[in-house]
Amino acid sequence: MFLCTRPLSVVYGHGAAWESTTEHASTRLKFFDRGAALVELAFALPLVMMLILGMVSAGIAFNHQLALTHTAREGGRYAATLPVTNFGSIDLWLAEIINQAVDDSTGSLDDGVPGQYICVAYVHPNGILDTDKTTKRIIENSVLADAVIGESCFDDDPGLVKLGQRRVQILVRRDTDFNVLVFSSTLTLDAEAVSRFEAAGGF
Numbered sequence: 001m002f003l004c005t006r007p008l009s010v011v012y013g014h015g016a017a018w019e020s021t022t023e024h025a026s027t028r029l030k031f032f033d034r035g036a037a038l039v040e041l042a043f044a045l046p047l048v049m050m051l052i053l054g055m056v057s058a059g060i061a062f063n064h065q066l067a068l069t070h071t072a073r074e075g076g077r078y079a080a081t082l083p084v085t086n087f088g089s090i091d092l093w094l095a096e097i098i099n100q101a102v103d104d105s106t107g108s109l110d111d112g113v114p115g116q117y118i119c120v121a122y123v124h125p126n127g128i129l130d131t132d133k134t135t136k137r138i139i140e141n142s143v144l145a146d147a148v149i150g151e152s153c154f155d156d157d158p159g160l161v162k163l164g165q166r167r168v169q170i171l172v173r174r175d176t177d178f179n180v181l182v183f184s185s186t187l188t189l190d191a192e193a194v195s196r197f198e199a200a201g202g203f
Contacts (some may be wrong), residue, residue: 047171054180061176061187067108068191072170075101076195079120079168084131084201091147094120094137098144108174111142114173115188119153122197124166136169156194166197 079097087093097120102109109116121136137147153171173190 011145019104031114052185054178057180059180061189064108064174064176065189065191067106068172068174068189071101071105071109071172071193072193074104075120075167075170076193077171079122079170080195080198084122090122090131090133092133093131094122094135094147095144097168097170098137098139101170105172109172113174114186116141117171117172119169121151121153122166123152123156123167123169124164124197127163127166127170132166137196154192164167168195168197169193178179 012099034081075097078100082093082096084090088095089148098118101118101120107113117138117140119136119138121134123134124132125134127133133149134152135147135149136151136153138145138153153169156167156169169192171190171192173188175186175188178187
């Protein structure tokens with residue numbers, strides 16, 4: 001029987017060439033895939049960064065808002081049961097409530113905080129004594145102002161106004177930055193609370 005090995009070697013030779021061509025094509029495809037992935041990343045990365053920064057900024061702002069709400073409520077509760085007669089004047093009583101509000105804010109209303117503003121008012125339109133008259137006092141950007149007689153922090157519950165009940169108002173406010181990559185804005189956060197003054201005979 002006559003056997004010829006040449007065509008077999010030729011076949012093997014073509015197979016090697018085909019495998020080599022396939023390898024080059026696969027390498028080119030991988031190169032193009034990597035390039036396409038880099039282009040997609042270049043487009044997607046800024047959007048992802050904007051989303052992350054926006055979420056972080058929103059989270060910080062939300063945390064500050066919770067702190068302000070807590071401060072207003074706790075300040076109102078504290079003031080409602082604190083007799084004015086424990087202090088030498090209504091001015092000192094209001095200053096004490098302001099200091100307590102700063103302590104309750106867990107840093108959100110500390111000195112140096114942008115837009116720091118705290119207003120505390122003892123409200124009693126029918127008051128006659130100096131320690132029983134409507135009086136407010138504020139601290140703004142770390143500057144404590146003198147008490148102002150006859151003014152409140154805001155217009156509150158019409159029912160309480162009609163009844164002429166003694167009450168305490170707390171208004172707190174601060175600024176916070178909202179950043180989304182190239183976009184930046186300053187938000188003003190605030191919270192307020194009204195509590196009926198319950199320190200009987202303590203005015």
